[in-house]
Amino acid sequence: MSPLLEVQDATKVFGGVRAVDGCSFTVQGGTVTALVGPNGSGKTTLFNLITGYLPPDRGQVRFRGRDITGLDAGRLYRHGLSRTFQQARVFPHLSVQENLVAAGGYSWRQLFTRRVGRADRERAGRLLEEFRLAPVADLLASELSYGQRKLLEFAAVLMSEPSLVLLDEPTAGVNPVLVETMERHIRERHAAGITFLIVEHDMGFVMRLCDPVIVLDRGKQIAAGPPADVQANQLVLDAYLGS
């Protein structure tokens, strides 16, 4: 079965720093794949390269077999590739509901229709229910707690009904209860057919949820496989402990 996402020899240099250095890996459809590695190993930069926020200096990215290298982020979103950000990027002065509707996609003609119409309310409503955000639907996103913002951001990128979702540190900075909630949502959506690629530092989370695990160090892949194997891999240990 051909992989859903293929990264080949991706390279990105920032003024002398090789953030991503000839990195190659694949993500199979139907998995919850983890992308781990010590700080500075290039994970977020890689996300930016894959999702069209940064053009790679070299290398290729293929999604569903098609070359998407350097394509616009919006276009990728509309074709089923979503991502979240480390800092939970939402639109602070829009309401929770509006945040979802804004991510819902609309045609040119629909630009002149109601800001939040009935169809929008229904679609957003389903996600609001699923993520238990219905009680705060009319609050401004800026009035939410950090954890709620992360949930909101996650919910919003599901509005396009993606097939691959890249999550950038979904549990960073949130309380343990929310970690569980996140995990549950990921599992539920995974069961519904979405493939996930998750950057994470919380090893417990990774071990429980993800298989396979891809390890990066200094911009390159150094190991990939089931979590138990990766955990025992000497190269990985060296990378983290810095030998």
Added chain:
Amino acid sequence: MHSLIQGVILGVLTGGVYALMASGQTLIFGVMKVLNLAQGAMVILSAYLAYQLHSSFGIDPFAAIPITTAGLFLLGVTVEVLFLRPLRREDRAELSLLVTFAIALLLEGVMSLVWKTNYRSIDTSYANGSWTVFGYQITLVRLWAFLMSAGALGLLYLLLNKTRFGRAVRATVQNPESARLLGVESTRVSAFGFGLGAATAAAAGSVYGLLYAFYPGSHYDLISLLLSIIILGGLGSIGGAIIGGLVVATSSAIVASTVSAAWSPMAFFAVLIVVLLVRPRGLFGTAARGAI
């Protein structure tokens, strides 16, 4: 051909001064992520100060540089502390730009009040002197201005690369978060960075009056020009600003000497459009869109 080379010579000499002004502006952007719309006004202010020092005390504009530089450095620091720092975090990105714009207007208003709105220029004894080398004319004033700018840029380079403050500045430019974690005081770096940007404007401004006639409203053309330069060079890159300054000044001069002097001020505009169309990040800029 002759006029072409003459244009190039003129351009390079003038380009040095532009490069100096633009470096300050791109530095401010690099440190604070703020486009200083008052950079042009600060150059003109310095020009007026040099003019005044010359007409009241007979001080040569070049000799006035230490005075104007010190003065505008203090002004820059004051502006940052009084008007930029108090902005609330959530407003800072949107409002800093307009705050510097308001400062530019304030300066323009004050200059108009003090010096009125007629054109001035600084007339020194050597203002008209020039050498002729291989049949090409080299105006003395422009040559000295170029050498001064090169020297000032050299000083800037030393400051940024050999001092602790300079290291702090460079760290902040590259990665403000990490810099802060490493103990760099971002508030101090911002204040001094802004002051430094103003100081470069001052150094260039002192000799600006020797090269061009100016009046308080000249800052609009200047700021447009400076923007083209730093966009071409890449926001935040001093090396880019230097090259950008040379390119823009040279194209302008070539248009002036080969086509017509009336249209040469527009040369930078053409450069700007081309850059925006072809490579918005400029020569040495980093990502085009906001990188995360």
Added chain:
Amino acid sequence: MKGVPGMARAVVFFALLASLPSFNLAHWVLNLLVFTLIYAVMSSAWNLVGGFTGYPSLGHAAFFGVGAYAVALWFKHHAITSGYEPFVVLPMIGLFAAVLGIPIAAIAMRTRFDVFAIVTITLLFVAQTLAFNLHGLTGGAQGISITVAPFPPATFERPYYYVLVALLGLAMGITFLTMRSKLGLSLAAVRADEDKARGIGVRVTGVKLLVFAVSVGLTAMVGAVWAYYESFIYPQFAIDPLITIAIVLMTFLGGRGTLWGPVLGAGILEGAQQLFAYWLGGSQVYLIAYAAVFLVIMLLLPRGILPTIQDRIRRRRRRGTVNAVAVPPALPRAEVTVGGGAA
């Protein structure tokens, strides 16, 4: 502005406006009203780009000038048949400016909002240079004239007044519809975090171009009305940075991104401006005064009058309900980091 009370407010406002000339007001009052309306329409138009989209254009005056010169040039080549004809060609002028605005926006809005601001300043400078240099077309520094309108001197201002009220209605109507539509939602997303907006499929470029075109079209129409009112235009007044500064300040004062904010700002500041002109004269002091007011607003009242009031009301309402939701401080506009970050 929601539902029936909002509608009622608008109706009352416009009814009042429309009725004003019927009272026997002195000419200087009517003149003041005309200029207040001029600035109100322009501020509302600017608000679309600078307020809702977050792209502070500092060169809108260039399009004011385009409108002014357009009407003058049109009537250089077509004899005026009726006093009202210049008003009839207004939509054409607006359309012309809008179409002109599209390629300009396509280039200028390719970059961040702050670079955009300076590009628009450049635009203003270029427009002014062209106005001065293209003698054949614009009359250069000598300016260009339009036949004086044949309106009776006693009620000279009225036609202009009513046309401007109509333009204000148009501008506010467009603003209102924008706020209520997906277009407004898209713009709000762009303003908050353009890259994120792009990443979730918002048609960022398209909406920016659209809004810019509409905004400059409206501005040009005002310029045309002004030109006809003055019947003589000089390049330094038709394309004047002070105009841009005034409308930016008015929108900021009243509140960017609101329906009534620009109108409120224009009302307050135009009266003040005329007063200043009467007492002090001389644009140097204007400039200092504008700059000072600008700074005060940005440091003390950065959201402007209306949003600050709305905020207070909202906060008071929230305090009533016990919320289990934490209320963290507002998030800043997406910080754009140049250069690579770790990880």
